[in-house]
Amino acid sequence: MLEASQLECVRGDRRLFAGVSFRLEGGELLNLQGKNGAGKTSLLRMLVGLAQPVAGEITWRGEPIRKLAEDYRAELCYMGHHNAIKEELTPLENLLASARLAGEPLSEEQALEALYAVGLAGREDLQAKYLSQGQKRRVALARLIHERRALWVLDEPFVALDVAAVDMVAGLIGAHLQRGGLAVMTTHQAVTIPAGNLREYRLGA
Amino acid sequence: MLDLLFAVIARDLKLALRRQADLVSALFFFIIVVSLFPLGVGPEMDMLRKMAPGVLWVAALLATMLTLPRLFGDDYRDGTLEQLVLAPQPLPVTVLGKMAAHWLSSGLPLTLLAPVLGLQFDLSADGLLVLTLALLVGTPSLSAIGAIGAALTLGLRGGGVLVSLLVLPLYIPVLIFGAGAVDAAVSGLGFEAHLSLLGALLAGSLFFAPWATAAALKISLE
Numbered sequence A: 001m002l003e004a005s006q007l008e009c010v011r012g013d014r015r016l017f018a019g020v021s022f023r024l025e026g027g028e029l030l031n032l033q034g035k036n037g038a039g040k041t042s043l044l045r046m047l048v049g050l051a052q053p054v055a056g057e058i059t060w061r062g063e064p065i066r067k068l069a070e071d072y073r074a075e076l077c078y079m080g081h082h083n084a085i086k087e088e089l090t091p092l093e094n095l096l097a098s099a100r101l102a103g104e105p106l107s108e109e110q111a112l113e114a115l116y117a118v119g120l121a122g123r124e125d126l127q128a129k130y131l132s133q134g135q136k137r138r139v140a141l142a143r144l145i146h147e148r149r150a151l152w153v154l155d156e157p158f159v160a161l162d163v164a165a166v167d168m169v170a171g172l173i174g175a176h177l178q179r180g181g182l183a184v185m186t187t188h189q190a191v192t193i194p195a196g197n198l199r200e201y202r203l204g205a
Numbered sequence B: 001m002l003d004l005l006f007a008v009i010a011r012d013l014k015l016a017l018r019r020q021a022d023l024v025s026a027l028f029f030f031i032i033v034v035s036l037f038p039l040g041v042g043p044e045m046d047m048l049r050k051m052a053p054g055v056l057w058v059a060a061l062l063a064t065m066l067t068l069p070r071l072f073g074d075d076y077r078d079g080t081l082e083q084l085v086l087a088p089q090p091l092p093v094t095v096l097g098k099m100a101a102h103w104l105s106s107g108l109p110l111t112l113l114a115p116v117l118g119l120q121f122d123l124s125a126d127g128l129l130v131l132t133l134a135l136l137v138g139t140p141s142l143s144a145i146g147a148i149g150a151a152l153t154l155g156l157r158g159g160g161v162l163v164s165l166l167v168l169p170l171y172i173p174v175l176i177f178g179a180g181a182v183d184a185a186v187s188g189l190g191f192e193a194h195l196s197l198l199g200a201l202l203a204g205s206l207f208f209a210p211w212a213t214a215a216a217l218k219i220s221l222e
Helices: A040-048 A091-101 A108-117 A133-146 A163-178 B002-018 B020-041 B045-067 B069-078 B080-086 B091-121 B125-152 B159-186 B192-221
Strands: A002-011 A014-024 A028-033 A055-060 A076-079 A151-155 A182-186 A197-202
Touching: A002 A040, A014 A028, A014 A040, A014 A055, A014 A197, A028 A040, A028 A163, A040 A076, A040 A151, A040 A182, A076 A133, A076 B080, A091 A108, A091 A133, A091 B002, A091 B080, A108 A133, A133 A163, A151 A163, A163 A182, B002 B020, B002 B091, B020 B045, B020 B091, B045 B069, B045 B091, B045 B125, B045 B159, B069 B080, B069 B091, B069 B125, B069 B159, B069 B192, B080 B091, B080 B192, B091 B125, B091 B192, B125 B159, B125 B192, B159 B192
Parallel strands: A028 A182, A028 A197, A076 A151, A151 A182
Antiparallel strands: A002 A014, A002 A055
16 A cells, blocks of 8 residues: 655765665555664655655555545555654643644544543643653644544654653554554564564665 | 644644733834834824835834744744644644644734724725735735745744745835735725725635645755
């Protein structure tokens, strides 16, 4: 479903990678490996369409993603380095606002349920600036609980999380793969995803 | 699509209300700059009356400039801008929502405050009325045009200064017709033509600025 062919990335006057090709089908997880600076984040940003490859093409269900544009973005869930949560809003407001802005509104019960599931019970009405790094990451990850879009692109989803939260997120990704979803992620941690077909791709090898 | 527009406006207004310091500092800047002129020039009513439209409009432009870096800056830093760009709706609609919220939290308060400050310059009742009307029609253009500059300078060091250099020249037509409307009203001439031109500028900038801003945001994010 998701296919990348001969991707090339240049930052400044340095070529980060070239000739990157892979193919991903439903139920598969691609784990991108590589040293710091190998271009993992750059590749993920290309996959979601935030950056354009210097050469090569990315296709989704056989169509180039540039042409699909909004149709592609409607099937895509991206979590970047930043948590994309607003410090001045409470976790509950954050979750409701980001779901509404993504075009898939959540009910308040669903949002509360998601926050309880990521272990933020009792914190749902506290402004996010009073939360710890790990808790902020949990607010960001709470989005994944009701997320049913086909392709998840996750940049270091496990950063700042404790062991229990890492297991929970791994479980979420596993359940997503079991539903026939696709996922691409980068991580430096050894995490076991409980289900799905796992593949690795090493950048800059 | 309308739902998205309202969602963006509601979110940005809520954020503006939680962070009142920004809102209030731009307003105080406006008040102080405008109040410095009568103090500096002295109580010569004729001169003050002549200066009033220009001073009020220039101060409004500068106060708007102050708020521009935050228009996309915060969203850019915490990653919400990426999510907005990746939402499955057209980006210009999102941008239009952000412009509207920016105007409601900066342009509109300036407009409401202006007639009170105009009293310091001994403006006539007609003059005050036209000043308010002109600001009401003109300040949304300032938000729309300013958004382009804010998007272009996103993530650059010294973006605040750069945004002034980029945007202030583009504000000149709004300044000329806005101050001109008040001048015309004070000297008893018809001010309708000036207001219509401000309206035309607003229509043009509301149509083109969201596209230009969306394109600039995509470039800045890359």
